[in-house]
Structure formats: C-alpha cells, structure tokens
Amino acid sequence: MGSELHFGPQAEDKWYAISRRNARSVQTTVGWIFWDPGAVARYEAWGLDGFLAGPIGYVASRGAPLAPAGAEALIASFGTISAAGIRLAFDLVKSPDAFRDFWSLRDEAVEEGLRSHAPGIVEPLCDTGPALWAVVERLPLLGRTLFGATLSMPRPESPLLSGWHAVNLLREWRGDTHWALVAAAGLTSSEASILHNEWLGYEDDWLSKSRGHTGDEIDAGWESLTRKGLAADRRALPEGLRLRQRIEDLTDERxxxxxxxLGEHAAHEFAERFEPPCELLLARVDETAGPQYQPASRQRAAG
Structure with missing residues (x-):
C-alpha cells in the first residue's frame, strides 16, 4: 500500500481522476443489490408486503447500523431518500434487532447474486478485500456518521462478502462526504434531488419521484430553487447546473x-479488475429496476 500522500497540482489532478473513475465501480459493486429479486424475495419472506419489500428492505438493510439512533438519524444520513419512507420502515420493521435481520438477509443475497450475475468480481473482491479494509480503518470519521456506524458492524468471515463490505464502506465514506457538501451548499433534500435530476438530463422530476418525494415536496423544492435564482419555470438555470457540477467536482476532490x-498501482488495478464485472451488475439494474436507476453509476452526457 502507498504510504505517502501527495498534494501538488500534478498529483492532485491524477488522484482526482482516479477518485472520479473508481467511484463508479464502488457504487455499482454495492448498488445493484438494492433492486435485486434475490434480496426482495428474502424481505418478502421476512414479512414485508411485495410492493414495499424493495424500498423498505433497502432502508432497513442499509440503515441497520444506525437504526438504534432512530428514524431522524437515518433521514439525516440518507440524503434525498424520502423521509416518509424512512419513517414507514421504522413503523414496519420496528426494532433495531429486526433491522439487523435485514442486514443479514441482504448479505445472503449479495453473496449469492455476485456469484450468479457477475462471477468475474468474486476474485477481485477476495483479493482486494484485505487491502481495502486496511484503507477504510484509516479513513477519518469526523462528519461521516453512516460510515462510522457501518464500520462498527461485524466483519464477515467470507472473503467475498468481506471484500464487498470493504467496498461498501468506501461508498458510505464518499456518500457522507457528498451530503456534507450538499448541506454546505445550503440545499434541502428536495432541492438536491431536483438539481441532480436536471443535471443528469432525466425527465421531469423522475429522480425525486423515484426516491419517494411527494408532489408537495417537489413543488416546494422548485419554489425555493426559484427564489434562490437556481431555477425558473420548473427548469434548472445555468447557475443551478453549475452548482450541481461543483458539488460533484468537490466530492471527487475530497x-x-x-x-x-491504497496506492497508485493498486488504485489503477482496482479500476481494471472491477469495471468489466460492474458492467454486468449495471445491466442487472437495467433488468430489475430500469436504465435510469442507480444514477451514480451512469455515464452523464457532456454539456
């Protein structure tokens, strides 16, 4: 592993490019499970209604480390996910121990699904896991609540699942960093979701609706963005798109x-080994959810 950190302009550009490139594989290695039928079937068997099994199972499995802190802690950590949906998860799942059940059910589906849908990722995860754990154990905790809570969970004995959890911790650390930047920009959950949707070029309010925002919440988001000079006539203005791009750039920088x-050689090797199987996992998302889901894994058109 690399032991020296470099911050000169040339090195900074190099690491920025690595950060941006590998963020996509980190997201994809983890995110496909959110809509996977293998996971949803397990949540249904636990007792969730079929329509709710996917979204509530997502909240319960990902949120298990923070569940003892209550719904408001998850709302604060989950960014643009519907607050009402998170509160519903607590109503249905009820106890922190039951949230842990979903964590375990999710893990079962991860191991089974990776071997079935992207077998080429098994060896890279097993090989890279120990080095990634050594990295995540050195990352700063300050301001990264969901990352810190997730880091406290027991480490799986399975080398495959252990490697996956190490990647998941990279994802949560980046996510906590991103939401801190969103908050520092003065954006609400609804505003952030609207700007992200516009920045991606998705159809009207698709992202907000997919994350459970109500019509009233979306309307309020547009109204406040308009007052801030970031939108007009339910379209993001160039100022709004520039703000969203700046948040993305800062996320990669930070x-x-x-x-x-991890070190430069290993970081490039991560990209080369993970990108091909991650394309299979993204195709799995296309099949199980749709081609707009998991937007952090999508290649955004220039412009």
Whole structure:
C-alpha cells in the first residue's frame, strides 16, 4: 500500500481522476443489490408486503447500523431518500434487532447474486478485500456518521462478502462526504434531488419521484430553487447546473484519500479488475429496476 500522500497540482489532478473513475465501480459493486429479486424475495419472506419489500428492505438493510439512533438519524444520513419512507420502515420493521435481520438477509443475497450475475468480481473482491479494509480503518470519521456506524458492524468471515463490505464502506465514506457538501451548499433534500435530476438530463422530476418525494415536496423544492435564482419555470438555470457540477467536482476532490492510501498501482488495478464485472451488475439494474436507476453509476452526457 502507498504510504505517502501527495498534494501538488500534478498529483492532485491524477488522484482526482482516479477518485472520479473508481467511484463508479464502488457504487455499482454495492448498488445493484438494492433492486435485486434475490434480496426482495428474502424481505418478502421476512414479512414485508411485495410492493414495499424493495424500498423498505433497502432502508432497513442499509440503515441497520444506525437504526438504534432512530428514524431522524437515518433521514439525516440518507440524503434525498424520502423521509416518509424512512419513517414507514421504522413503523414496519420496528426494532433495531429486526433491522439487523435485514442486514443479514441482504448479505445472503449479495453473496449469492455476485456469484450468479457477475462471477468475474468474486476474485477481485477476495483479493482486494484485505487491502481495502486496511484503507477504510484509516479513513477519518469526523462528519461521516453512516460510515462510522457501518464500520462498527461485524466483519464477515467470507472473503467475498468481506471484500464487498470493504467496498461498501468506501461508498458510505464518499456518500457522507457528498451530503456534507450538499448541506454546505445550503440545499434541502428536495432541492438536491431536483438539481441532480436536471443535471443528469432525466425527465421531469423522475429522480425525486423515484426516491419517494411527494408532489408537495417537489413543488416546494422548485419554489425555493426559484427564489434562490437556481431555477425558473420548473427548469434548472445555468447557475443551478453549475452548482450541481461543483458539488460533484468537490466530492471527487475530497474523496481522493482512500485511493492515495491504497496506492497508485493498486488504485489503477482496482479500476481494471472491477469495471468489466460492474458492467454486468449495471445491466442487472437495467433488468430489475430500469436504465435510469442507480444514477451514480451512469455515464452523464457532456454539456
């Protein structure tokens, strides 16, 4: 592993590019499970209604480390996910121990699904897992609540699942960093979701609706963005799109540390080994959810 961190302009550009490139594979390695039928079937068997099994199972499995802190802690950590949906998860799942059930059910589906849908990722996860754990254990906790809670969970004995959890921790550390930047920009959950949707070029309010925002919440988001000079006539203005791009750029800049700790050679090797099987996992999302889901894994058109 690399032991020296470099911050000169040339090195900074290099690490920025690595951070941006590998963020996509990190997201994809983890995110496909959110809509996977193998996971949803397990949540249904636990007792969730079929329509709710996917979204509530997502909240319960990902949120299990923070569940003892209550719904408001998850709302604060989950960014643009519907607050009402998170509160419903607590109504239906009820106890922190039951949230842990969903964590375990999700893990079963992860191991089974990776072997079935992207077998080429099994060896890279097993090989890279120990080095990634050494990285995540050195990452700063300050301001990264969901990352810190997830880090406290027991480490799986399975080398495949252990490697996957290490990647998941990279994802949560980046996510906590991103939401801190969104908050620092003065954006609400609804505003952030609307700007993200516009920045991606998705159809009207698709992202907000997919994350459970109500019509009233979306309307309020547009109204406040308009007052701030970031939108007009339910379209983001150039100022709004520039703000969203700046948040993305800052996220990449502020998340170079894991790759510096891993080392340049290993960071490039991560990209080369993970990208091909991640394309299969993204195709799985296309099949199980749709081609707009998991937007952090999508290649955004220039412009």
């Amino acid at each position: 998340t170079v540390l894991p790759w510096q700790l």
